[in-house]
Amino acid sequence: MPVDVDAAVISNTRLSEDYCVVALSAPAIAALARPGQFVMVKPARGTDPLLRRPFSIFEVLRDKAGAPAGISLLNKRVGTGTRLLYDLEAGARVACLGPLGRPFEPVDPPARAWMIAGGVGLAPFLTLGEALSARGTDTTLFYGARTASELYCVDRFERAGIRVFLTTEDGGRGGKGFVTAAVQGQLDLTPSGEPVHLYACGPTPMMRAAAAVAASYGRPCDVSLEQVMGCGLGGCYSCVVPVWDDAKPHFERSCIDGPVFDASRIAWEALAH
Amino acid sequence: MPVDVDAAVISNTRLSEDYCVVALSAPAIAALARPGQFVMVKPARGTDPLLRRPFSIFEVLRDKAGAPAGISLLNKRVGTGTRLLYDLEAGARVACLGPLGRPFEPVDPPARAWMIAGGVGLAPFLTLGEALSARGTDTTLFYGARTASELYCVDRFERAGIRVFLTTEDGGRGGKGFVTAAVQGQLDLTPSGEPVHLYACGPTPMMRAAAAVAASYGRPCDVSLEQVMGCGLGGCYSCVVPVWDDAKPHFERSCIDGPVFDASRIAWEALAH
Amino acid sequence: MDLSVSIGSLRLANPLIAASGCFGYGVEYADIVDLSSLGAVAVKGLFLAEREGHPPPRIVETPSGMLNAIGLQGIGVRRFVAEKLPELRERRAVVFVNICGSTIDEYGEIARVLSDHEGVAAIELNISCPNIKEGGITFGCSLTGTHAVVSAVRKVTRLPVIPKLTPNVTDVASFARAAEEAGADAVSLVNTFLAMAIDVHTRRPRLSNIVGGLSGPAIRPIAVRMVYECRQVVRLPIIGIGGIASAEDVLEFMIAGATAVQVGTASFVDPFIWTKLLDGLRTYMARHGIDRLADVTGTIDTSKREQAWISS
Amino acid sequence: MDLSVSIGSLRLANPLIAASGCFGYGVEYADIVDLSSLGAVAVKGLFLAEREGHPPPRIVETPSGMLNAIGLQGIGVRRFVAEKLPELRERRAVVFVNICGSTIDEYGEIARVLSDHEGVAAIELNISCPNIKEGGITFGCSLTGTHAVVSAVRKVTRLPVIPKLTPNVTDVASFARAAEEAGADAVSLVNTFLAMAIDVHTRRPRLSNIVGGLSGPAIRPIAVRMVYECRQVVRLPIIGIGGIASAEDVLEFMIAGATAVQVGTASFVDPFIWTKLLDGLRTYMARHGIDRLADVTGTIDTSKREQAWISS
């Protein structure tokens, strides 16, 4: 059951001109959050902008006693709302509703987990990676960006015991090319008898490629889709994605039926972008 | 010629729960400002709220060399825009257009100047008082509020060599009752041959009373009217006040034909509020 | 304090109704909103058959508003009564079913299905959805069409019939009158304003459907005017809709002439808005010494046009 | 880069026109805006006679918009040509005179007065002011009225005649067509939306005139849709109006089908907006390799309704 918290900004760490990590005091949300869930944040009071924006829960913050105290968001500036979040200073308050949506289900050993992140699609994987590590699942993050300077928080994952495999489109750091090509390369090296579960989040073309790779190698794959959302609660039907339902195409609400979907259910050829 | 300055907030001094003095870096406006002129301030970026708000120039701020460096506003919280100004922190920026409007004309000795302020109507009188003092005009401020705690910046006027006469409705400080009654009392004590020029700014009923007192004692009186303004430049005709024009009633734009008007021209019975 | 209001024979605990299309089938919100605490819940517009609606993008934000072109995705009235209505009854929600047909017969058919089931409090006739080609707004933009749909549904049901009017007309009050003459129990207004937004870089519409409906605070002043206009012309209860986001907004509509109101877009922004609105209404009643909120309806004071002294 | 656009025989240096009623008589802005740098200046609506307009309050802010009920205070057309026109000519402003009549004859009479004077570039027929009872919108809300006013003015002047349409109608495109058939050279749209706001504590309207016209960014999506609709139906140049506040907004209207645009409310917020808009248009043209801005008009791409794969 989601709650709406008038959350104080604990800190706002600018990672670059575009990226920042906003830490919010929100114990009630932190206590309930599961990997891959999201929150709806109102970037400013008043009607400009009017609607809330969806953000993955990047970290669950804990107090000294280990109790959940807040969450952080990995925010990428792309428009009005994300700019307002980027500009937030500690002490400011933002309304934050969550946790929302269908979470990732972490797999157990002996299955291995491969998380595939493109750009800000990194956001849901820290909590997932920690959950996987906690249950002893061997976990790798494949993380791609355009250039080396657009790779963030890698150490944060390494500290969580997650193997990290980087790619950049220009080859500036890690493997050169798309992250999904790297995944495919690794799958080539992996005996088909060894269970590997893929999780992907990033730009739609990347997720589509990940889904295709997963399908052709017969690997299960969960994707976290990014649709424009009006309410986050199933009320408005704005956030739909096309899925196959008994071989019939059907629109499902990504805010409550997702954002995490089994990649094989998505009708990729019909997905926006 | 007014200019539009993206002014940095130098400081924001809260005087109470409702009042503050916002100091803005705006040399170009400060250099041109005359007593009684105003600026149009955009309380926030974006469209909420949409329009600028008019504010009297409270102080002209000078740098160490005495050059005009900025202005301050005496802001009273009454709604959305004034609340946003109240909440501004140093370093923030607000668009500020000015100086605008017809200024007060300071009288010269031997005429004496009596400034009559009600509430936030105090705002235009510091610059006027300083201009009057500078030309050696004997200047008194009659300043009324509901209670003692709602009287602000009195020392600021005293330091400028202005005699201050306070009233409160509850008698908590200074004379008890309305400020216009105090003015009337002083006029009773003043020989009619001694020239006194009245200047009034405050709630409409107060200004109307001041105008009536001035008329019955045959004293000239200028008032600074507060109308809702859309543009501040004569473009929209929203800010009109009813004036007598050759004994015919007529609407004049208070942003360019005012906000300062000869009180005897105003058709008070038709003025809003 | 009495917050209840009456829509014909129907008594609502308070004037707040969740607007159709903005609250799913109600059940989505059952965990976070006590459905029985609302005046009523208007569920998402239903056709007889299931529909998939328009492809995304289905919404886009605009200044103080949003456009939507959902295209009435829905499970159809039969699945609704089978799958959703039982839970709504269990939660003691007062259910307004918003219905849409491609033909007059379809409206009648849906109304008949609904009348056969317990738990439907009223039928709201969506003759004003700007996002679909067939039916709906075709009726809502013609006086005879409006009259015909209302009459047809009136004939087949005893449930209160509440046509929902479109603001995309020259004279909305004449539509309210047509609805009244055809036997409606109330009118809801307004639905969304037909509008569009274009991405100037791709030069393509921002909605897959090209045009969509504008809702949210942006439209409130127009909607209030329309309620006020209808109030002059009909005696029917009016349900005011459009951009309501605060208790003051609720009161503005009521003072203009609304008996009840619906809240849509603002409940996206704040799904917990309902208790805040109720609190705000109670505060207002206390401040102004009002015992029965219903007494506020239509009390706009236009008597004194102050200073009508200079003739315009 | 060529920013010029043509309205019939009239060539404007750029598509930006100061909207009527939002820029006084132009002369008020002469000190801060180079009037000759604007495509044109539409001066405040003029009747034949002087008018005092409505008592204040005349405006009230609403979400991303404002209501106005100025009531066409003005100096009348004769004083205008005597007192304002000379300075406007001196400043080399392209002057659109916005006119309003209580009768068709009055429109003709004003047009005749204006045609006798040098320095008027076009006549904009205000048949859409929502704030006055007599004339104006009465014509603008009827197809025959619109046709009659345009025809009457067409007969008495060689100046371009540009009726300004109201959005308060069911089918604005039919009004554009009526204007075209009556010989108009272009149409302006939209004027303001009839709207109102109520102070819930006093229960009185916030405007002395009770109702007023909604303008500003709030209405932009509706206005863009109306321009788009008219573009399908008429060949006349369209002057798009409603909530324009940025170069992207200008482009949105042009892509939807406008040849030029007017900016009103946003120029209250930023009187120096004109150079910013021109800069923004140039940046866009450079980015997209556009030489002639006029080529943008009507280039909306509705060809590919992506994923029309699931039928609605």
Ligand SMILES: Cc1cc2nc3c(=O)[nH]c(=O)nc-3n(C[C@H](O)[C@H](O)[C@H](O)COP(=O)(O)OP(=O)(O)OC[C@H]3O[C@@H](n4cnc5c(N)ncnc54)[C@H](O)[C@@H]3O)c2cc1C
């Ligand atoms: C479940 C979910 C989780 C997300 N998690 C994160 C996250 O952790 N960090 C992060 O930075 N972003 C995340 N996003 C994307 C984020 O919500 C959008 O970037 C944001 O809403 C854009 O708001 P804006 O006001 O800055 O952009 P706007 O000014 O509204 O639009 C700018 C551009 O962004 C596009 N856009 C707007 N909303 C969305 C959206 N919901 N999804 C994709 N594109 C959009 C617009 O079409 C436009 O092109 C997530 C989205 C979803 C659905």
Ligand SMILES: Cc1cc2nc3c(=O)[nH]c(=O)nc-3n(C[C@H](O)[C@H](O)[C@H](O)COP(=O)(O)OP(=O)(O)OC[C@H]3O[C@@H](n4cnc5c(N)ncnc54)[C@H](O)[C@@H]3O)c2cc1C
């Ligand atoms: C020439 C001039 C000089 C002014 N100088 C000052 C000043 O120095 N300090 C100061 O605090 N205020 C001053 N005001 C008043 C100030 O402009 C208003 O208080 C302000 O615009 C209210 O904005 P808001 O968003 O807070 O209120 P809103 O939320 O817009 O409205 C709140 C209430 O204030 C009323 N109101 C709104 N605008 C005005 C207005 N222009 N005049 C009177 N009442 C209004 C509304 O009717 C409403 O009842 C001045 C006004 C004028 C015309």
Ligand SMILES: Cc1cc2nc3c(=O)[nH]c(=O)nc-3n(C[C@H](O)[C@H](O)[C@H](O)COP(=O)(O)O)c2cc1C
């Ligand atoms: C996403 C969305 C979907 C809607 N769906 C419907 C609908 O199915 N039936 C209907 O009558 N109105 C529908 N509406 C209109 C609303 O019920 C309401 O009339 C309108 O949004 C104005 O109210 P608001 O400004 O409070 O949102 C929808 C509105 C939105 C925003």
Ligand SMILES: Cc1cc2nc3c(=O)[nH]c(=O)nc-3n(C[C@H](O)[C@H](O)[C@H](O)COP(=O)(O)O)c2cc1C
């Ligand atoms: C204060 C004000 C006065 C107006 N006066 C007139 C007028 O005299 N004649 C006219 O045709 N339109 C008038 N309008 C309408 C504008 O010209 C324009 O059509 C409308 O405001 C929408 O544009 P905007 O959103 O850019 O303001 C007026 C608008 C405002 C806000």
Ligand code: FES
């Ligand atoms: S965002 Fe509203 S239904 Fe998903």
Ligand code: FES
């Ligand atoms: S505020 Fe616009 S004319 Fe005075």
